[in-house]
Amino acid sequence: MNIAQIAELAGVSKAAVSRYFNNGYISREKREAIQRVVEETGYRPSLQAQTLRTKKTKLIGVIVPKIASASIGKIVEGILSVINEKGYQMLLAVTQNDPEKELEYLTAFDEKQVDGVILAATVLGTAHKQILKKLSVPVVIVGQQLSGYNCVYHDDYHASYDLTKRMIETGRSSLGYIGATQQDKAVGEERYRGFCDGMRHMGYGDQAERMVTASFTVASGYEKAKELLECYKDLNGIICATDSIAAGAAQYLHEHGGGLSSQVIVAGQGDSDMSRVTNPPFMTVHYFYEESGETAVRILMEILEEKKEALQEVKLGYYIVEP
Amino acid sequence: MNIAQIAELAGVSKAAVSRYFNNGYISREKREAIQRVVEETGYRPSLQAQTLRTKKTKLIGVIVPKIASASIGKIVEGILSVINEKGYQMLLAVTQNDPEKELEYLTAFDEKQVDGVILAATVLGTAHKQILKKLSVPVVIVGQQLSGYNCVYHDDYHASYDLTKRMIETGRSSLGYIGATQQDKAVGEERYRGFCDGMRHMGYGDQAERMVTASFTVASGYEKAKELLECYKDLNGIICATDSIAAGAAQYLHEHGGGLSSQVIVAGQGDSDMSRVTNPPFMTVHYFYEESGETAVRILMEILEEKKEALQEVKLGYYIVEP
DNA sequence: CTGTTGTATGATATCGATTTCACTTTAATA
């Protein structure tokens, strides 16, 4: 079934059928004739033919470091909810945190495959920026702030700062920190900076360097908690960059906490289910992950619909979740 | 940059350039001339034009109930690893467990948008089967067994059976079960059947109806554990259909376990991080989720490459994970 | 009555590739 056959059956030209689907000038009689034929045959215009002619694929490319992650899962669900509502579909690429793959997909998507790209990267190096500059399709970065680009991100600094302050207020003054790679500006750098400034402003600035770096897994949190506690034996609290790390640290603590001088509690960031199932549950920060995905798509749609051309940077809030 | 311009620059016909990219007859001189021009210009053939002509989109449609889930995340990662290796890309749709959306995406994908579909549904009703029959693109179902269709699934029955047996062997003879909706044949029905038969064969068949049904969340596991324990006060073990449910149950137990007559432990299924961060960690079953995703793509590829036409049903194994 | 505007229409070119077809040249075989 193609447009020519429909035109023939309805006794009109191909152009008329095309106009029927694209709200062009068309008389009532022809409109009804075409409608009848379309309903009888169940005809739907070919998307590939439309794409070839119009250069719109109705596809959004989404690049994420991994998918089996609570926070990224939420971002993707946010993205999807708006994408579908707008009649687009999602092309998903996962990079396993491999920067080369990231660049590869970025260029692959750019070759007219998608109308826009949403990039959730952990590390944005100079190679990324160079490619981003050259892209012919609009991009929105989610989870990281990058000047000169459309992005929606979280207030990692103040969240981490407030979390630190809250921990100290609840009586935990001897704190350590398990962070993420400093290459990750949002989760690594900003959250650690929030911790440092929180410590400093509360009068414990000298302790801010009690810090180790973990990768984004529970197992790594377990290992690094051990490392940190062996190094600083008088800790009574550990703040972690993510909930996964915190869960690993919590696991270490209820296995080996008995041998320590004082009871140690942990805090995480991300408000995942993990924070509620450890014993005891731990304090965490709620970031608006779904909303960040939704907002990223909205920005992209505004660009695609040419409502706005100007750069947008959106910073989302947070709230502390007490155990 | 289109094929005509490349042909012009290389001093050959469009057909020659097309052959260059598709391994057709072409002399060495022309091949080299074209190669030079292609490298200089960075030309890449338009995918949409290719699609229009060849009817191959190089896209695989993947339909999942939700994405922020550990097991489904693993399946998707498995799918992606093979898909990319084969030069395909993934169109992802999430149904939020809404059967209507499931059917909607199934038909949307069918309209020549994708070369094949992978469906990870929890519930497969008659409406699904009807649509599945009519699809013009090949489908592989993952996570559920469905006779007459290509599918790759897990040995839910024996896994649950062995888990039950193992719990009884470790001294837990007064067991209860928190299951999932019976509409989900794999996770709901089969896993409960495994529990029942395990109980029966170990001589506790009369206790098999100590069962409540939860939804797939931690919070629901918490609620249902409470319900189950209020109803059967002498339980010393609870087996759950998923790790999320088990984590919720574990959370309830360390909040209210003190008031019970005996110490109660839980067991889950899915081998997620959750099983290791609760206190105490719980027994669980490892299902090969990544592998199921990978296998599903392999089956699809075999069909697309026309190596095999025959129906394939693949049942994957499992192993018990002691805490 | 002439000129303009808005509505309505279909023929045709176009998007950018692949595929068919007819044809030439070269190599291998009888």
Added chain:
DNA sequence: TATTAAAGTGAAATCGATATCATACAACAG
């Protein structure tokens, strides 16, 4: 040497839509 097969080539048709353009008719203003 004659015959056949294989290698190599480009013109043109094709995939299925949309966009442009020329044209026609009605209503209406001057």
